[in-house]
Amino acid sequence: MDTREKDIEKLKDYKYGFTTDIENIKAPKGLNEDVIKFISNIKKEPKWMLDFRLKAYERLKLLKEPNWQKPKYPKIDYQDLYYYSAPKSMKDKPKSLDELDPKLLETYKKLGIPLQEQARLNGIAVDAVFDSVSVATTFKGELTKHGIIFCSMSEAIQKHPDLVKKYLGTVIPVTDHFFATLNSAVFTDGSFVYIPEGVKCPMELSTYFRINASETGQFERTLIIADKGSYVSYLEGCTAPMRDENQLHAANVELIALDDAEIKYSTVQNWYPGDENGKGGIYNFVTKRGLCKGNNSKISWTQVETGSAITWKYPSCILKGDNSIGEFYSIAITNNHQKADTGTKMIHLGKNTKSKIISKGISAGLSDMTYRGLVDINSKAKNSSNYTQCDSLLMGNKCGAHTVPYIKNKNFDSTIAHEATTSKISEAQLHYCQQRGLNPEEAVGLIVNGFCKEVLQQLPMEFAVEAQKLVGISLEGSVG
Amino acid sequence: MSKQLQSDFDKLAKTSKFSNEEIQSKKNFLNNFIKKGFPSRKQEDWKFLDISQIIKKNISNLSYFNDYSQSNKIDPSIFVDGLEHNKIIFINGRIEKIDFNFEDQNKIEIIDETKKDISFDYENSLIDLNSAFTDKVFKILIKKNYSLKKPLIIYHSINDEIKSTNINLRLNFELGENSCLKLIDYFSNNSAKNFINIFYNFNLEKDSILKNYKIDKIINNNLKYSFNNIEQDNNSVSETFILSAGSDYFKNEINCNLNGEYSSAFINGIFSLKENQQHEIRTTINHLVENTKSYQLIKSVLGKNTKSAYQGRIFVNSKAQKTDGYQLSKAILLDETSEFNAKPELEIYADDVKCSHGSASGSLDENSIFYLMSRGLNYQQSKELLINGFLMDVVEKITDVEIKNLITNIIGFKQ
Numbered sequence: 090m091d092t093r094e095k096d097i098e099k100l101k102d103y104k105y106g107f108t109t110d111i112e113n114i115k116a117p118k119g120l121n122e123d124v125i126k127f128i129s130n131i132k133k134e135p136k137w138m139l140d141f142r143l144k145a146y147e148r149l150k151l152l153k154e155p156n157w158q159k160p161k162y163p164k165i166d167y168q169d170l171y172y173y174s175a176p177k178s179m180k181d182k183p184k185s186l187d188e189l190d191p192k193l194l195e196t197y198k199k200l201g202i203p204l205q206e207q208a209r210l211n212g213i214a215v216d217a218v219f220d221s222v223s224v225a226t227t228f229k230g231e232l233t234k235h236g237i238i239f240c241s242m243s244e245a246i247q248k249h250p251d252l253v254k255k256y257l258g259t260v261i262p263v264t265d266h267f268f269a270t271l272n273s274a275v276f277t278d279g280s281f282v283y284i285p286e287g288v289k290c291p292m293e294l295s296t297y298f299r300i301n302a303s304e305t306g307q308f309e310r311t312l313i314i315a316d317k318g319s320y321v322s323y324l325e326g327c328t329a330p331m332r333d334e335n336q337l338h339a340a341n342v343e344l345i346a347l348d349d350a351e352i353k354y355s356t357v358q359n360w361y362p363g364d365e366n367g368k369g370g371i372y373n374f375v376t377k378r379g380l381c382k383g384n385n386s387k388i389s390w391t392q393v394e395t396g397s398a399i400t401w402k403y404p405s406c407i408l409k410g411d412n413s414i415g416e417f418y419s420i421a422i423t424n425n426h427q428k429a430d431t432g433t434k435m436i437h438l439g440k441n442t443k444s445k446i447i448s449k450g451i452s453a454g455l456s457d458m459t460y461r462g463l464v465d466i467n468s469k470a471k472n473s474s475n476y477t478q479c480d481s482l483l484m485g486n487k488c489g490a491h492t493v494p495y496i497k498n499k500n501f502d503s504t505i506a507h508e509a510t511t512s513k514i515s516e517a518q519l520h521y522c523q524q525r526g527l528n529p530e531e532a533v534g535l536i537v538n539g540f541c542k543e544v545l546q547q548l549p550m551e552f553a554v555e556a557q558k559l560v561g562i563s564l565e566g567s568v569g
Numbered sequence: 570m571s572k573q574l575q576s577d578f579d580k581l582a583k584t585s586k587f588s589n590e591e592i593q594s595k596k597n598f599l600n601n602f603i604k605k606g607f608p609s610r611k612q613e614d615w616k617f618l619d620i621s622q623i624i625k626k627n628i629s630n631l632s633y634f635n636d637y638s639q640s641n642k643i644d645p646s647i648f649v650d651g652l653e654h655n656k657i658i659f660i661n662g663r664i665e666k667i668d669f670n671f672e673d674q675n676k677i678e679i680i681d682e683t684k685k686d687i688s689f690d691y692e693n694s695l696i697d698l699n700s701a702f703t704d705k706v707f708k709i710l711i712k713k714n715y716s717l718k719k720p721l722i723i724y725h726s727i728n729d730e731i732k733s734t735n736i737n738l739r740l741n742f743e744l745g746e747n748s749c750l751k752l753i754d755y756f757s758n759n760s761a762k763n764f765i766n767i768f769y770n771f772n773l774e775k776d777s778i779l780k781n782y783k784i785d786k787i788i789n790n791n792l793k794y795s796f797n798n799i800e801q802d803n804n805s806v807s808e809t810f811i812l813s814a815g816s817d818y819f820k821n822e823i824n825c826n827l828n829g830e831y832s833s834a835f836i837n838g839i840f841s842l843k844e845n846q847q848h849e850i851r852t853t854i855n856h857l858v859e860n861t862k863s864y865q866l867i868k869s870v871l872g873k874n875t876k877s878a879y880q881g882r883i884f885v886n887s888k889a890q891k892t893d894g895y896q897l898s899k900a901i902l903l904d905e906t907s908e909f910n911a912k913p914e915l916e917i918y919a920d921d922v923k924c925s926h927g928s929a930s931g932s933l934d935e936n937s938i939f940y941l942m943s944r945g946l947n948y949q950q951s952k953e954l955l956i957n958g959f960l961m962d963v964v965e966k967i968t969d970v971e972i973k974n975l976i977t978n979i980i981g982f983k984q
Contacts, residue, residue, distance in 0.1 A: 483917065485920055486918070486921075488920070489916070490917050491914070494911075494914075495910075497909075497910050501932045502905075504931030504932075505931070506927075507913070509927070511925070512923060
């Protein structure tokens with residue numbers, strides 16, 4: 090342990106690169122029906138849940154891994170992964186925070202999410218997912234008072250089966266693409282949020298994901314339901330320890346907004362990106378999809394993507410209700426050997442629907458970044474509009490920045506506007522900043538933060554500060 | 570399908586004057602095509618309009634055999650009036666006439682290149698089909714320092730003698746140093762349903778200029794595919810204008826490699842679609858060296874039951890610093906059944922570049938119509954005026970005044 094910590098001390102680049110020595114319970118390696126039954130059994134799930142998983146598994150057998158994406162990766166051996174890994178002490182769930190394994194708590198402290206004190210100070214309710222199992226949820230009392238359900242997915246399956254049954258898989262069906270279906274078959278935990286009718290959630294809800302054990306994939310599932318006229322803002326953060334091998338993260342996130350409801354979903358993703366030679370790192374293949382089911386509903390995605398060896402995800406909005414609104418704000422930063430293929434899909438089905446996409450990509454080092462997006466206005470989506478802006482910034486001539494938007498307009502009442510630019514930081518700007526006493530690195534940090542401002546503004550206060558720092562850290566060493 | 574291909578090919582081999590060697594090379598292309606088949610929506614480039622489905626729906630059974638040994642009568646009524654020009658005339662896919670009467674004959678050479686292989690990598694199976702069934706392949710070589718005095722018009726026409734439902738044609742062009750060619754591709758084939766597959770290869774040497782205008786205006790039921798490959802050396806300029814309005818289906822594909830410094834490529838296009846037409850333009854500009862420039866402007870006006878697609882790709886190599894790339898596509902949808910698709914793509918590996926694209930689509934602005942109507946125009950007139958203005962923008966980009974006037978007349982715009 091000591092030598093390892095020293096190693097980590099030396100590397101220092103990735104501040105979250107520690108592991109925690111906690112005994113884990115793992116399912117046997119590999120993917121088969123028995124493993125799925127094992128997971129379902131250990132989580133004491135009802136039969137309908139097991140059926141849901143098995144149905145997904147049957148479907149998975151027919152599916153092929155997609156390969157149209159830009160960043161290519163070596164083939165993943167799905168039989169060589171652990172699909173379930175839980176801290177041992179979790180076997181019998183703790184009743185309160187005091188019963189939690191102190192080591193676990195320490196881990197969260199290192200991550201900067203002290204569950205108790207800070208949560209109270211910040212007024213943020215936190216649900217932490219550690220190697221796919223939800224560990225603790227703070228601020229329960231306050232939330233219950235408003236009738237808000239915020240708990241782990243496993244708990245929701247036990248305690249609120251009606252809600253889960255009604256909504257799980259309605260936005261991302263088990264028959265979706267390969268990774269989503271894989272998740273449906275083997276997901277282990279995640280967060281569940283239900284905001285009752287007319288309730289404005291009094292605090293930001295937050296989940297922290299962490300992969301700790303090696304050779305595990307993390308498959309969590311998040312389901313957020315905002316009932317009529319409600320509002321919720323949800324934050325998600327992710328980290329993982331430094332390991333040489335690549336780890337798979339294939340989560341599913343489903344959002345459902347009913348009439349007049351609004352969901353704001355913010356992500357700061359800082360999974361381990363691999364070292365400067367491109368060794369190790371997380372494969373972040375996540376499916377995120379929101380359904381504006383009711384009229385006048387709104388879903389807004391904000392993401393800051395700085396981590397992962399490969400990021401491959403498209404948080405999407407299906408604008409089904411009339412007058413519904415979808416928004417997508419994204420900053421993606423890639424450095425060293427990182428690769429990202431990210432963007433969004435806005436599918437307009439209802440009348441008077443509106444969507445807005447602001448995407449900022451920054452690539453440095455030997456990295457490669459792609460914005461890929463779809464705007465599809467259906468023939469029934471009268472009077473809809475979309476505005477898309479994607480800007481890329483390149484640092485150095487060994488990296489790449491690509492834009493691949495798909496634009497489909499089938500409605501003559503609707504308008505789509507799309508703009509994209511690619512450029513570098515101008516010498517004049519750098520010179521100006523340096524003249525005023527900033528060193529080159531600070532100058533770049535300042536300019537990049539300005540470049541990202543439109544997106545950073547969308548983040549809740551607590552996250553915005555962290556994100557701004559992350560932007561700086563991610564680009565360290567890429568200047569000069 | 571493969572049986573039909575095989576037997577039609579045997580007929581072609583029997584009746585034509587191809588040498589054994591040529592037949593062998595054609596056979597290889599045929600086998601490639603049989604292996605690959607027609608492109609379908611599974612391929613990324615054919616996602617928006619699936620040609621194999623469109624052919625199936627419109628022609629059902631294609632036949633490929635054309636008798637190239639028999640000549641066809643040229644009908645002079647197809648010729649463009651009011652402009653002196655050189656001619657290449659294709660009838661039923663057969664080259665009937667190559668006529669450079671206005672030029673210095675020593676400066677132009679026509680070379681048989683049937684034997685020559687295709688010089689670049691491609692995945693497109695339609696090029697295989699083209700090479701297997703096309704007539705003799707000729708290269709038009711414009712020698713160093715010569716600018717053609719008059720434009721060259723290539724006529725595409727079909728008469729009643731036609732036996733097949735598929736026509737393949739191919740031409741190669743080489744523009745020597747500091748030469749200039751103005752080329753008009755004029756489609757006057759108003760026959761019944763045929764699938765026409767055209768492939769041109771252009772090689773632009775240092776300081777040469779190519780002006781390439783494609784005019785498909787006369788309403789017809791043909792399905793057309795045109796592929797142009799343009800290789801450009803230092804300081805060369807290529808200008809392509811596409812008027813895509815006449816055929817039931819038309820896909821224009823331009824692949825442009827900017828191999829030499831300070832070379833530039835301009836592509837401008839108009840889709841003006843009436844009922845049930847489906848058209849597409851796909852452009853790929855490869856910026857391979859420093860200081861190259863490209864500019865693209867595509868505008869669509871879409872009527873009832875029409876569909877247009879624009880796929881534009883700008884690729885910038887890591888060596889290609891100081892690249893300037895611009896791309897804009899705009900569409901007006903006139904009817905609730907019209908559809909516009911776009912995929913403006915940037916793939917960039919160099920940092921000191923200026924690349925941008927924009928795309929906008931929507932209906933005619935009601936406020937502008939109101940403005941015009943309040944000044945005494947009726948609804949129809951105001952609509953026409955606005956559409957004219959919208960499309961004129963692209964026509965204005967044509968650098969050759971004579972041809973600009975010709976095209977304005979053909980389109981029927983009032984200045």
